[in-house]
Amino acid sequence: xxxxxxxxxxxxxxxxxxxxxxxxxxxxxxxxxxxxxxxxxxxxxxxxxxxxxxxxxxxxxxxxxxxxxxxxxxxxxxxxxxxxxxxxxxxxxxxxxxxxxxxxxxxxxxxxxxxxxxxxxxxxxxxxxxxxxxxxxxxxxxxxxxxxxxxxxxxxxxxxxxxxxxxxxxxxxxxxxxxxxxxxxxxxxxxxxxxxxxxxxxxxxxxxxxxxxxxxxxxxxxxxxxxxxxxxxxxxxxxxxxxxxxxxxxxxxxxxxxxxxxxxxxxxxxxxxxxxxxxxxxxxxxxxxxxxxxxxxxxxxxxxxxxxxxxxxxxxxxxxxxxxxxxxxxxxxxxxxxxxxxxxxxxxxxxxxxxxxxxxxxxxxxxxxxxxxxxxxxxxxxxxxxxxxxxxxxxxxxxxxxxxxxxxxxxxxxxxx
Amino acid sequence: xxxxxxxxxxxxxxxxxxxxxxxxxxxxxxxxxxxxxxxxxxxxxxxxxxxxxxxxxxxxxxxxxxxxxxxxxxxxxxxxxxxxxxxxxxxxxxxxxxxxxxxxxxxxxxxxxxxxxxxxxxxxxxxxxxxxxxxxxxxxxxxxxxxxxxxxxxxxxxxxxxxxxxxxxxxxxxxxxxxxxxxxxxxxxxxxxxxxxxxxxxxxxxxxxxxxxxxxxxxxxxxxxxxxxxxxxxxxxxxxxxxxxxxxxxxxxxxxxxxxxxxxxxxxxxxxxxxxxxxxxxxxxxxxxxxxxxxxxxxxxxxxxxxxxxxxxxxxxxxxxxxxx
Numbered sequence: 061x062x063x064x065x066x067x068x069x070x071x072x073x074x075x076x077x078x079x080x081x082x083x084x085x086x087x088x089x090x091x092x093x094x095x096x097x098x099x100x101x102x103x104x105x106x107x108x109x110x111x112x113x114x115x116x117x118x119x120x121x122x123x124x125x126x127x128x129x130x131x132x133x134x135x136x137x138x139x140x141x142x143x144x145x146x147x148x149x150x151x152x153x154x155x156x157x158x159x160x161x162x163x164x165x166x167x168x169x170x171x172x173x174x175x176x177x178x179x180x181x182x183x184x185x186x187x188x189x190x191x192x193x194x195x196x197x198x199x200x201x202x203x204x205x206x207x208x209x210x211x212x213x214x215x216x217x218x219x220x221x222x223x224x225x226x227x228x229x230x231x232x233x234x235x236x237x238x239x240x241x242x243x244x245x246x247x248x249x250x251x252x253x254x255x256x257x258x259x260x261x262x263x264x265x266x267x268x269x270x271x272x273x274x275x276x277x278x279x280x281x282x283x284x285x286x287x288x289x290x291x292x293x294x295x296x297x298x299x300x301x302x303x304x305x306x307x308x309x310x311x312x313x314x315x316x317x318x319x320x321x322x323x324x325x326x327x328x329x330x331x332x333x334x335x336x337x338x339x340x341x342x343x344x345x346x347x348x349x350x351x352x353x354x355x356x357x358x359x360x361x362x363x364x365x366x367x368x369x370x371x372x373x374x375x376x377x378x379x380x381x382x383x384x385x386x387x388x389x390x391x392x393x394x395x396x397x398x399x400x401x402x403x404x405x406x407x408x409x410x411x412x413x414x415x416x417x418x419x420x421x422x423x424x425x426x427x428x429x430x431x432x433x434x435x436x437x438x439x440x441x442x443x444x445x446x447x448x449x450x451x452x453x454x455x456x457x458x459x460x461x462x463x464x465x466x467x468x469x470x471x472x473x474x475x476x477x
Numbered sequence: 478x479x480x481x482x483x484x485x486x487x488x489x490x491x492x493x494x495x496x497x498x499x500x501x502x503x504x505x506x507x508x509x510x511x512x513x514x515x516x517x518x519x520x521x522x523x524x525x526x527x528x529x530x531x532x533x534x535x536x537x538x539x540x541x542x543x544x545x546x547x548x549x550x551x552x553x554x555x556x557x558x559x560x561x562x563x564x565x566x567x568x569x570x571x572x573x574x575x576x577x578x579x580x581x582x583x584x585x586x587x588x589x590x591x592x593x594x595x596x597x598x599x600x601x602x603x604x605x606x607x608x609x610x611x612x613x614x615x616x617x618x619x620x621x622x623x624x625x626x627x628x629x630x631x632x633x634x635x636x637x638x639x640x641x642x643x644x645x646x647x648x649x650x651x652x653x654x655x656x657x658x659x660x661x662x663x664x665x666x667x668x669x670x671x672x673x674x675x676x677x678x679x680x681x682x683x684x685x686x687x688x689x690x691x692x693x694x695x696x697x698x699x700x701x702x703x704x705x706x707x708x709x710x711x712x713x714x715x716x717x718x719x720x721x722x723x724x725x726x727x728x729x730x731x732x733x734x735x736x737x738x739x740x741x742x743x744x745x746x747x748x749x750x751x752x753x754x755x756x757x758x759x760x761x762x763x764x765x766x767x768x769x770x771x772x773x774x775x776x777x778x779x780x781x782x783x784x785x786x787x788x789x790x791x792x793x794x795x796x797x798x799x800x801x802x
Contacts, residue, residue, distance in 0.1 A: 297746070302656055444759070448747075452748075455658050
């Protein structure tokens, strides 16, 4: 009877039975998973079907979920040695997964052609010099603003090449001319600090993953943003602390501020809240005109080092990045394609907001500096720490200098571990 | 403490199931004929398997991990007591989270029990609509553990939320309670206090056990309302009060969902709602320091154990059991 119980439990828990590994009817079976929504799933499955038609000996099992559950599921799968053969990866996952030996070195895979991807973009998928992932879509920082209200306030609209000083002046003017603040306070996010820092020829990390700025830099950034906040030029601390990444909780999205920084892949959320007067503008540049803004991979694709079929997996990666027909099917479902020819092919077919984002990116092509290489492991924790620590400055619990020093001490120990 | 389920709200004190099984085990051995033992094992086996596979093993693994540095991807690396030493000597946020939790326990638990007792007393004396009012007051406890109620709570106390608007019409312009470091903890505590239904129901049951003749005798002796409450109701209710106190204290130490939701997952603003379990979750799942998170979980288990033991010890001097008197 005990055996019956054990068998019953086994059945419930699964995994005790025979596993369906290996080939299904002589075919190679690949697992391919990504994060996204139903729209992305539809076009992805369509592209995968085309791949299966072209490669009758390969069968691809696809699965997807929302970003947060995908990240957690993938971590658990990878920790257990069961990562899918082909997987969509985030910029911030590359270093961690690569250094743990979980990703296939794509340099050794002759099936993958990277001719149409700029070397600057390719670098974002590298870790210690090896190519572990290929970027799929690209995105860039963008300032979204309500042009109708700016015009009513009589403040000149931003254009490429405006400096952080111009930006500060515009924020003060907007704060004085209206009953709202000029912008969402950018002091809360490491992303906007990074743009400011790159405009000063520094960066968050060196190529070897060490910090590439000091407490004085961060203190200066925070002192500036906090002063603007106290002058009513950018959002007050109690509004800034609400920010959780969603457009609806940004002071700009809530209608308390007249502009805000975001990523062009997230502009849709603001369009829904602000309406037709929403405009896109580049972020301010450094004092000598150095742009801090860059093209970032919105997501990358890689293969598992434990995959029993590395050739088939790389074939699929190559297909998704380079096949013109696949590019047509996938469209901008993963941001504007990184592949130059495919991007040029699909841009004329776009309309509405997609078109404006494409035009925005086009206007910056050739102007921006190369993106940084993938951030080191530990950076994810620092992103949350950045917002948390800025709260201490905003609520005047601690000076910018002292808080910046604390952040850096914490950052150093986080990067060491 | 189970690291996998930090939002576990209603969990019995650890150790109780074990002692029950031990009791059942020895009872079978002594009193029942031997051939019946087999059947007992069969019926027990799903539970035993569950306890071994799903509770005991993860706990032991977590104990092992607490002595390692483990990021989920590379093999755990043995570091001895490093995690514990770091926690106590060089992690100010650890102490901040411990202090927040302590303040929360000291504020939320007594207030919640006081409200529960007051409402139970009121409900015990009304005649009509008893059922309706009991359900109405109990409902928040059923809903309260959910994410959605915490979200509603956040919306109510947010900048421009209902509570905020209401107060600003009276001239108090707060600009959002959950967005001020000085008030956010109170909002989370209020959410807990509002969920007084479960202890209230237990108080109600306890109140109905108080023998009526005691009140009559007290009245004959000339005791007023207050006197009757202090000298009859409270002592007779003390075992129930003790039970509620232990249960709510243990739960309060493990508070997670309301703080996670109300503070947007960060324990903000400015760490003011960074509770112990929230920081534990942050270390484990955001920063990938699973070893450190495991060590935190074990310290919490030990602290809850000590506090519970102290409560039991104090009970000797104030809990009155009828059968002894």
